[in-house]
Amino acid sequence: MDQSPRAGHPLTGWTIAALDCGVTSDCCLYREAARNQTLPGIPHGCLIIQGATNVHPRSADVVEQLAQRRKMSVTLIQQRIADDINKGLLPEETDARHLAEYVVTVQQGMAQQARDGADRSS
Template sequence: MATKETKQRGRPRSFDRETALEQAIRSFWEQGYEATSISDLTRTMGISAPSLYAAFGDKRALFDEVVAEYGRLYGGFISRAVAEEPTARRGVERALREAAVEYTLPGRPRGCLVISAAQNTAPASAEVAESLREMRHANRRDFERAITADIASGELPADTDAAALAHYVAAVVQGMSQQARDGADRTMLEALVELAMKVWPKSAQERRKAQKKADPAAGTP
């Protein structure tokens, strides 16, 4: 008959699931999907491998949950900015400025997990890389929809290439993430935002002001 002591010793180790998930986010964020091993995760999360599998499933299932939680806690600012601002320019500029802050906050891994976690993935992890790629494409499509709407409303010139401009913004976001991981601070990233926004097509109001300045009599009865 098992004693009380042996029963206690055989019980699964209890742990706080949310805390363990947060530690998993940091591991994948810092190291990427491929480089993060189960032993890395159990060490960081403070749980055994059987507990990890019982609570989260395999590494891929855990990573899917990590990405969803990352989006909820840290990564949703880009889509919110684009959705909440009245013009594409204001949405993009807000998203980039918030990225400069989010990607360099002390006490957190640098850059964006969705951008960095897919680096150096093996062929066996192609589905992981593709799922992260699709998330990045979703942000780009948000940019393109907002830009297209501004073209339709006359806010942006009719000859604006919405697809190219959206790809440009996405490239800036990805570059900021990598720059942050390479040590760039918030001030440097904010300087990049200033430069990036200089290429934005002039709004309808800016075009009217430029036309009036060039020809003060324009529009005068």
């Protein structure tokens, strides 16, 4: 059974890539985000980010569930960054929380660009 910090948490592919590869890795979580957000045959973007932006108050639970998933992504990436700091891959003075928030903010912007028609190469 998976005992990783992500066990039991439904995550998007790019978050899993960040956890598996590391934020500083050559496999680049942003390439994985671009790939996942521009797959052929499905709407581009990210359902976790864009799935419940304008909803009826009766759907508040959906909004909250998606918000919790987004927060979990930040927390799990923060943990991975902290691991990279401890391994000496990132400087000791790196603020893991702020860097995780930045990484997720860029990814969320990529999701919106994909939704608006950006392709994988851009």
